[in-house]
Amino acid sequence: MDNKIILSYEIDGGNFSGAGEASSSVKKVLKQLGVDSDIIRRVVISMYEAEINAVIHAGGGRAEVEISPDKIYVKFTDDGPGIADVQQAMREGFSTASQKIREMGFGAGMGLPNIKSYTDEIRITSDVGKGTVVEMVVYLQEPVQK
Amino acid sequence: MKPYFHSVTLDREKCKGCTNCIKRCPTEAIRVRDGKAKIIKERCIDCGECIRVCPYHAKKATTDDFDRIFDFKYRIALVAPAMYAQFKDKPDVNAILTGVKALGFDDVFEVARAAELVTAATKELMPADASRPLISSACPAVMRLIRVRFPDLIPNVVPLLAPIELGAWLAKERAIIATGLNPAEIGVFFITPCAAKVTSAYVPIGVESSLVDGCIAMKDMYLRLLPAMKRLTRYENLATAGLEGIAWAKNGGEGSALNSERYIAVDGIWNVIKVLEEVENGKIDDIVFVEASACVGGCVGGPLTVENAFVAKTRIQSVLENTSLAPSPYLWSDEIKNAVKWRKPVEFAPVMTLDGDMVKAMRKLEHLEAIYEQLPRLDCGSCGAPSCHALAEDIVRGFARETDCVFKLRERVKHLAMEMVELEGQGFGQGNKTPKQS
Numbered sequence: 001m002d003n004k005i006i007l008s009y010e011i012d013g014g015n016f017s018g019a020g021e022a023s024s025s026v027k028k029v030l031k032q033l034g035v036d037s038d039i040i041r042r043v044v045i046s047m048y049e050a051e052i053n054a055v056i057h058a059g060g061g062r063a064e065v066e067i068s069p070d071k072i073y074v075k076f077t078d079d080g081p082g083i084a085d086v087q088q089a090m091r092e093g094f095s096t097a098s099q100k101i102r103e104m105g106f107g108a109g110m111g112l113p114n115i116k117s118y119t120d121e122i123r124i125t126s127d128v129g130k131g132t133v134v135e136m137v138v139y140l141q142e143p144v145q146k
Numbered sequence: 147m148k149p150y151f152h153s154v155t156l157d158r159e160k161c162k163g164c165t166n167c168i169k170r171c172p173t174e175a176i177r178v179r180d181g182k183a184k185i186i187k188e189r190c191i192d193c194g195e196c197i198r199v200c201p202y203h204a205k206k207a208t209t210d211d212f213d214r215i216f217d218f219k220y221r222i223a224l225v226a227p228a229m230y231a232q233f234k235d236k237p238d239v240n241a242i243l244t245g246v247k248a249l250g251f252d253d254v255f256e257v258a259r260a261a262e263l264v265t266a267a268t269k270e271l272m273p274a275d276a277s278r279p280l281i282s283s284a285c286p287a288v289m290r291l292i293r294v295r296f297p298d299l300i301p302n303v304v305p306l307l308a309p310i311e312l313g314a315w316l317a318k319e320r321a322i323i324a325t326g327l328n329p330a331e332i333g334v335f336f337i338t339p340c341a342a343k344v345t346s347a348y349v350p351i352g353v354e355s356s357l358v359d360g361c362i363a364m365k366d367m368y369l370r371l372l373p374a375m376k377r378l379t380r381y382e383n384l385a386t387a388g389l390e391g392i393a394w395a396k397n398g399g400e401g402s403a404l405n406s407e408r409y410i411a412v413d414g415i416w417n418v419i420k421v422l423e424e425v426e427n428g429k430i431d432d433i434v435f436v437e438a439s440a441c442v443g444g445c446v447g448g449p450l451t452v453e454n455a456f457v458a459k460t461r462i463q464s465v466l467e468n469t470s471l472a473p474s475p476y477l478w479s480d481e482i483k484n485a486v487k488w489r490k491p492v493e494f495a496p497v498m499t500l501d502g503d504m505v506k507a508m509r510k511l512e513h514l515e516a517i518y519e520q521l522p523r524l525d526c527g528s529c530g531a532p533s534c535h536a537l538a539e540d541i542v543r544g545f546a547r548e549t550d551c552v553f554k555l556r557e558r559v560k561h562l563a564m565e566m567v568e569l570e571g572q573g574f575g576q577g578n579k580t581p582k583q584s
Contacts, residue, residue: 020427034507035504048427
């Protein structure tokens with residue numbers, strides 16, 4: 001076996017209350033694997049932000065999680081409108097979310113910046129009109145428990 | 147003391163091996179094996195859910211026998227404010243406390259007074275602005291839940307003793323000064339509304355060893371107390387606790403005493419789990435304090451109380467209406483400030499982890515998921531595990547077999563039967579394959 005666990009999730013678009021299901025499920029798995037709780041928190045918060053983004057902007061998407069003994073790699077893929085200027089989107093407070101979304105308490109422009117601060121690596125590839133891929137990596141320095 | 151003492155235990159005689167308790171346990175700590183429930187001691191948090199749900203009363207809370215108090219020369223009863231809600235006619239605190247004394251105690255100590263001090267100490271710890279709220283450490287079942295399921299939240303827990311433990315210390319100190327007796331001759335007994343607090347008296351949280359010498363179930367005490375109170379002709383003036391402390395008896399009391407609008411009070415172990423999950427996920431960030439009680443209603447809803455939790459809540463309210471915001475007779479001294487602090491950190495108990503070695507854990511997880519794929523996913527509980535996923539986990543851990551699943555077993559039997567038919571078709575069992583006799 002190549003020491004990897006792959007999990008994949010469908011993210012239901014237009015369902016805010018469902019956002020967070022993938023991150024919750026990953027949290028449970030990481031706990032069973034004995035991953036350090038601080039690392040779990042970083043992965044879960046980042047995944048939750050990305051899930052919300054997929055729901056708000058892209059009408060859903062897919063998440064793929066690859067757990068290895070040295071790192072956790074997460075890839076979100078959607079077929080949404082894409083991001084025109086990725087650098088701009090990474091700035092704190094920048095958001096293209098609609099008024100309606102903002103009224104619901106989302107769209108503060110902190111999603112991607114938060115992911116950036118909680119993960120060790122983030123890469124965004126986006127094609128306007130086609131969709132966006134958000135990849136993130138969190139390294140496991142101390143793989144196991146005490 | 148044994149590392150895994152639990153107040154919650156099973157009466158094997160009464161257990162029918164049904165699936166009620168396994169399904170209701172919040173830490174999946176019960177299995178049915180050989181027709182009887184078995185509590186996995188590493189996982190049990192003594193919340194008492196199984197005691198409440200067992201239709202055969204096979205789950206019980208082990209408490210101390212009342213007569214154990216007479217092992218001590220000087221006896222103190224620690225009375226929780228939940229006790230004040232148990233009596234229909236006399237919600238008079240002095241009547242209750244005088245009655246308790248009449249049963250053989252030299253002194254009574256209101257846990258509510260210690261609660262006031264814990265409130266004062268908590269106020270000093272309250273952050274002006276926290277990204278994550280402080281979590282109360284008062285409910286021992288919630289503390290044990292955090293220890294096994296929410297390691298990430300341990301730093302958020304208020305590092306202070308529960309009022310009972312602080313109360314035991316205050317009461318004992320007072321008795322040593324008043325009597326000059328050796329501490330070993332002074333017995334402190336807590337009148338408990340729940341099992342988790344009994345467990346804490348034997349395997350405490352935050353201290354090496356508890357000063358509580360024994361715990362008497364509130365319902366046992368009630369039966370003795372009712373006639374004793376009727377015999378009283380006058381009440382001693384023993385009630386000194388104020389509003390804030392007594393309010394701790396019900397869920398919401400501890401939080402409301404903190405003078406902050408930004409607290410939440412959650413009760414019932416399943417609701418507590420939901421809230422803690424949200425705190426863990428960083429979704430609760432506008433709240434500074436979480437009061438969490440495993441029992442619905444708070445301590446008045448404990449499995450060892452007599453009165454219905456909702457009636458008891460109303461009754462506590464009427465006790466509060468007759469109580470003033472009496473200042474605690476204790477000065478908020480440095481000595482108390484020190485005494486209320488944890489002397490031992492609470493450590494994560496990774497009982498849910500599949501293996502200490504992550505690579506091995508990953509392999510087990512893969513195996514687990516592969517087994518789970520093959521199970522019927524009906525979560526019927528017939529195998530003795532609470533769900534198909536839990537059975538898959540037990541198989542991987544080596545505690546169960548796939549054929550413990552009745553559906554799997556049926557498949558297997560069918561398969562074997564077919565094999566036998568096939569074998570018969572090939573002529574086995576008809577004597578024509580026996581070695582030739584020479």
